[in-house]
Amino acid sequence: MKDCYNSVMLRFLPPASPEPAPFETVAGRDDAGVLVVCDHASAAIPARYGDLGLPAEALASHIAWDIGAAGVARLLAARLGCPAVLAGISRLVIDCNRMPGDPGSIPALTCGVAVPGNAAVTDAEADARAQAWFQPYHDAITTALAHLRRHGPVPAMVSVHSFTPCLGTAPRPWHVGVLSNRDRRMAEPVLAALAARPGLVVGDNQPYSGREINYTLDTHAGAAGLPHVSFEIRQDLVADPAGWGDWAALLADVLAPVLAESALHRIAIA
Amino acid sequence: MKDCYNSVMLRFLPPASPEPAPFETVAGRDDAGVLVVCDHASAAIPARYGDLGLPAEALASHIAWDIGAAGVARLLAARLGCPAVLAGISRLVIDCNRMPGDPGSIPALTCGVAVPGNAAVTDAEADARAQAWFQPYHDAITTALAHLRRHGPVPAMVSVHSFTPCLGTAPRPWHVGVLSNRDRRMAEPVLAALAARPGLVVGDNQPYSGREINYTLDTHAGAAGLPHVSFEIRQDLVADPAGWGDWAALLADVLAPVLAESALHRIAIA
Numbered sequence: 001m002k003d004c005y006n007s008v009m010l011r012f013l014p015p016a017s018p019e020p021a022p023f024e025t026v027a028g029r030d031d032a033g034v035l036v037v038c039d040h041a042s043a044a045i046p047a048r049y050g051d052l053g054l055p056a057e058a059l060a061s062h063i064a065w066d067i068g069a070a071g072v073a074r075l076l077a078a079r080l081g082c083p084a085v086l087a088g089i090s091r092l093v094i095d096c097n098r099m100p101g102d103p104g105s106i107p108a109l110t111c112g113v114a115v116p117g118n119a120a121v122t123d124a125e126a127d128a129r130a131q132a133w134f135q136p137y138h139d140a141i142t143t144a145l146a147h148l149r150r151h152g153p154v155p156a157m158v159s160v161h162s163f164t165p166c167l168g169t170a171p172r173p174w175h176v177g178v179l180s181n182r183d184r185r186m187a188e189p190v191l192a193a194l195a196a197r198p199g200l201v202v203g204d205n206q207p208y209s210g211r212e213i214n215y216t217l218d219t220h221a222g223a224a225g226l227p228h229v230s231f232e233i234r235q236d237l238v239a240d241p242a243g244w245g246d247w248a249a250l251l252a253d254v255l256a257p258v259l260a261e262s263a264l265h266r267i268a269i270a
Numbered sequence: 271m272k273d274c275y276n277s278v279m280l281r282f283l284p285p286a287s288p289e290p291a292p293f294e295t296v297a298g299r300d301d302a303g304v305l306v307v308c309d310h311a312s313a314a315i316p317a318r319y320g321d322l323g324l325p326a327e328a329l330a331s332h333i334a335w336d337i338g339a340a341g342v343a344r345l346l347a348a349r350l351g352c353p354a355v356l357a358g359i360s361r362l363v364i365d366c367n368r369m370p371g372d373p374g375s376i377p378a379l380t381c382g383v384a385v386p387g388n389a390a391v392t393d394a395e396a397d398a399r400a401q402a403w404f405q406p407y408h409d410a411i412t413t414a415l416a417h418l419r420r421h422g423p424v425p426a427m428v429s430v431h432s433f434t435p436c437l438g439t440a441p442r443p444w445h446v447g448v449l450s451n452r453d454r455r456m457a458e459p460v461l462a463a464l465a466a467r468p469g470l471v472v473g474d475n476q477p478y479s480g481r482e483i484n485y486t487l488d489t490h491a492g493a494a495g496l497p498h499v500s501f502e503i504r505q506d507l508v509a510d511p512a513g514w515g516d517w518a519a520l521l522a523d524v525l526a527p528v529l530a531e532s533a534l535h536r537i538a539i540a
Contacts, residue, residue: 099412099415099416099419099494100412100413100415100416100419101415101416101417101418101419101420102419105416123417123420126416126420127413127416130412130413130416131409131413135405135409135412139401139405139409142369142370142400142405143370143397143400143401145369145370145371146369146370146371146375146396146397146400147371147393148371149369149370149371149372150371150393150396181539211539212539213494213495213537213539215493215494218493218494219489219490219493219494220489222493223485223488223489223492223493224369224483224485224488224489225483267483269451269481269482269483
């Protein structure tokens with residue numbers, strides 16, 4: 001399934017690092033009332049794992065990270081004046097948006113591509129990956145939310161992902177998908193605002209559904225009753241810094257009035 | 271509100287420790303298909319916090335821990351042959367069943383009792399408490415669930431709490447409460463089995479409702495689609511080892527047939 005790679009951004013692949021930092025934070029106002037997160041921000045693979053048995057094309061593709069998502073997340077946080085937490089490790093090493101122990105957490109097969117380096121992962125190795133990258137990323141989100149909660153209104157969470165233009169050979173028409181689960185407090189007004197933009201094809205729980213497992217948002221926001229929404233941007237639209245800037249501006253425009261409503265900033269268990 | 275203390279178990283109060291361990295684990299079968307957790311297992315307060323400005327009676331009471339819950343949790347895990355994770359710190363230092371940053375996380379006021387040592391906690395101090403005790407406890411739960419998930423069926427989660435016989439001056443009639451949120455896969459058959467026991471007064475989402483925030487179960491189980499249930503046992507019934515044994519036996523009897531159903535062990539987002 002070579003089509004699955006869609007490796008539009010090989011030039012942005014980071015150099016191999018002996019031990020990638022588990023997360024990156026963007027500073028923001030403690031009373032901003034919103035946190036931006038990016039689970040698949042990085043394609044970094046620790047040097048000791050080599051290439052996990054994959055060709056360079058795969059290591060630069062969507063199976064390794066969400067192309068363009070980090071660029072959008074950083075600029076979106078800057079526009080909103082809020083903090084952001086971005087994961088520092090490739091989803092091929094450990095997927096920060098999956099429960100550890102889930103078959104998708106350390107994928108032996110992803111998007112039809114076998115990952116030889118993940119074919120025989122021991123408990124000790126799986127625990128080590130979780131402790132080195134997964135846990136610190138999620139702990140950083142917990143800490144960031146705690147600061148926002150202590151210094152401002154009940155915080156919202158915004159997650160930034162990207163998706164491939166094709167699934168197999170089927171083109172995906174959406175420019176952006178708005179994902180939500182039970183709590184639609186943010187998704188509804190965001191969808192309405194995006195619908196008013198001419199020429200934009202917007203998916204409501206497409207190309208993925210937020211009603212299925214969406215680990216990071218469900219655990220940090222859904223379970224705690226925080227308002228939240230996830231964006232999936234088609235990766236060819238955010239393949240370069242100009243695209244990052246355009247989409248950060250669009251999402252900030254759409255989110256700002258939603259976040260400005262004080263009624264949004266309440267704990268509500270949907 | 272001295273009545274709130276209900277300090278029936280002063281003799282079990284642990285000695286002050288310079289640095290209490292953040293959690294205790296009970297070993298169990300990796301394919302047991304269930305994890306027992308106990309958020310308020312310990313009344314331990316690090317020596318550097320002194321008595322947090324509270325009298326000894328308060329430090330031995332329900333505001334510090336769930337009296338008897340740890341004893342039941344350990345014996346229940348032993349009967350089920352499953353692992354357990356018990357928090358190691360008093361809820362007065364940091365409540366492992368609250369989102370960090372929540373006013374109840376490091377309570378300045380709890381059950382009508384002011385906690386002088388928590389009156390002016392800085393961000394740095396709050397972060398330090400979360401990192402020392404809250405995070406390691408929750409990371410241990412994540413790790414235990416990952417092991418169960420890799421080696422056996424989709425794991426269930428069972429949480430053990432206890433409650434005071436009176437709230438203020440109002441007696442609470444229930445012997446045990448079965449708490450649940452949207453996912454009632456375990457609560458329904460457990461309630462049916464308990465209803466068949468003569469003389470037992472059972473609360474369905476009483477004396478607390480699992481539909482409100484129930485941090486540990488909601489984040490680890492609810493968000494991930496794992497079946498789960500929480501027990502609240504009236505603390506006077508589990509005030510000594512005989513009570514722990516009786517209640518561990520009862521809960522194990524009730525849970526065993528529910529856990530034996532292979533259909534239970536599926537991921538289901540309620």
